[in-house]
Amino acid sequence: MNFFSAKVLLLILFSYNYAFANVQLIKKENSDDNTTLLVIAGIHGDEPGGYFAASILATHYNITSKNLWIVPNLNQKSILKNSRGIHGDMNRKFATLKKSDKDAETIKEIKNIILTKKVSLVLNLHDGHGFYRKENHGKIFNPNAWGQTCVIDQCNLLNQDQPFGNLNSIALDVKERMNKKLLKKHHSFNVKNTKTKFDDEAMQLSLTYFAVTNNKPAFAIESSKNLSSLSQKVFYQLLAIEEFMNIMDISFTREFKLTEKNIDNIIKNYGNISINGNFSLNLTNIKKSLSFIPLRLKSNVFEFSNPLGSVVQKRGMFIAYVGNKKILTLKPQYFEMVEKCAEEFEVIIDGNKVSLNNTSDIIVNDDFNIIKKNDYRVNVIGYSSRNHQNESGLSIKLKDLNKRFSVDKSNRVYRVEFYKNNEFCFMSKVHFK
Ligand SMILES: [Zn+2]
Incomplete structure (x- = not known):
């Protein structure tokens, strides 16, 4: 089995998408153990470090023992608007909420996911302001900053027997492991205990406090909004999540080395x-x-x-x-769509005749020629032929195509569309190397 097919197979085996009405849940599961880490990102729509990390976790990690569940974009509508919360702060809606609240259904769904028996530990990802320090060193480095912290609501869960219930010692362990792998010294991580029950009324309304009061270990991971790039924020989120997986004995592989540069490339690959x-x-x-x-x-x-x-x-x-x-x-x-289209078409690529699946790309060095097919009309977008209604049976080179109609910024990819009568069937693309 080559590397590529192994990857596809793993994706099929371990990635299940559960679309609730509002919440997207991706499950990467193994049958060996029920231990499950639940990663929730995007509760605040203007904190991309968290939700891009969750997305990379979903697409670029294989989980080889135990389970990882990912909610990559909890507050999806606010993410689109790059707003903390278009209907107010979603992380203050976990204690009580009016039925009429626009986030009510999302909150109900995510609460059910958190309370699922199998969920052993919950991480809520944020990008916070500044860099947390125990002493005040100015506007960015101070005790009120949230950035670069693992946040806990209290030191332990009430139920002493709950696995991973020793929140403070786990957070300290994660912090120490992370601080060995920093990109810059001043990015150092700390533990922030909000002592929610006694000191922090606002946090009593939060997702993590809802979880811990329901006997689910929960932590917030805060990268810093003041880091210099999105890839740095994602780097620290992934680093923290990996350390939690290590502590929970969840084994994983990833297909890239965890560096800022690699993360940048992955983020820019939109799929x-x-x-x-x-x-x-x-x-x-x-x-x-x-x-x-x-x-x-x-x-x-x-x-x-x-x-x-x-x-x-x-x-x-x-x-x-x-x-x-x-x-x-x-x-x-x-267009009206043809209900049943041919599954393949024939094309001569650089002199060689091949048969391709209907939506696959035509990869060309020099020229291509779609072979005429009964009832089908071919339209090569960007090729102008005054004499032809149907652009099959013609040898076409890159120089014959108008760049204005290319699909890509490098002007090397063009649309090849198949129609039957006046109904649309399918589109291939020709890709000049
Ligand atoms: Zn946040």
């Missing part, structure tokens, strides 16, 4: 969007806007490989986001 199952687009290096995209008038289905992907419809456009990053605007052209 794919598949649309209605009849075409897909690679969102990395894609143009900001694409026109005349064949969509249905209603009920289009958008599927992202990135858990932070979502589509917002606005003024007749479809806008694709990954987290808080606006990636692509699609200007639609509405």
Whole structure:
């Protein structure tokens, strides 16, 4: 088995997506043990260090013993707006809440997930202000800062027998392990005990306090908003989560070395969007806007490989986001869709005739020629031929294509669309090396 197929297989075995009405839950499970770490990110929509870390955890980690559950974008609508909370602070809604509150359903779902019997420990990811220090060293480094801390509500759970109930000693252990791996000395981690029950009324309304009062060990991880890059924030979040997995004896592998540079590359790889199952687009290096995209008038289905992907419809456009990053605007052209299309098409690539699955890419050095197929009309977007309605049977080179119509910023990828009568069937893309 080569490396790639091993990876695909693991994803199929261990990644299950549970879409509740409001909350996305990704489960990576093994059958050897019920011990489960639940990682929750994005409760505050303007703290991307947490939710990009959770997304990488979902896509780039394999869990080889015990279980990891991930909620990568709890407050998804606020993430899109890069707002702490478009309906107020979601992390102050866990004690009591009016039924009419716009977050009520989300809160109900996440509470049920936290209380699931199998969940052994809960992490709530944040990016906090400054760098926490026990003494005051100015605006950024002081006791009121939250950044670079592992936050606990109290030293121990009430039930002494609860596994991982010794919150303070676990937090101290995580802090010590992390401080051996810092990128810069002043990034040092600390434990912050809010002594919620006695000292902190606001925190009594929080997710972690809800968890600990229900006998679930819970911690908040705060990277610092004052770190110099998103990848640094994600680095510390992943480092903290890995140390929790080590303490819980959850084994994992990842396909990259944990460095700031590698994390930066992974974040910039936005993955794919598949649309209605009849075409897909690679969102990395894609143009900001694409026109005349064949969509249905209603009920289009958008599927992202990135858990932070979502589509917002606005003024007749479809806008694709990954987290808080606006990636692509699609200007639609509405079509009826052919119900049953051919599953393959034939094409001559650089002189060799091959058969391809209908939505796979045509990778070309020099030229390609879609072989004529009965009933199908081919439209190569960016190729203008006054004499042809159907652009199959023509040898086409990169220089024949108008860059204005390329899909990617490097002007090397173009759309090849198949129609039957006037209905849309599927889209391949030609990719010049
Ligand atoms: Zn926060």
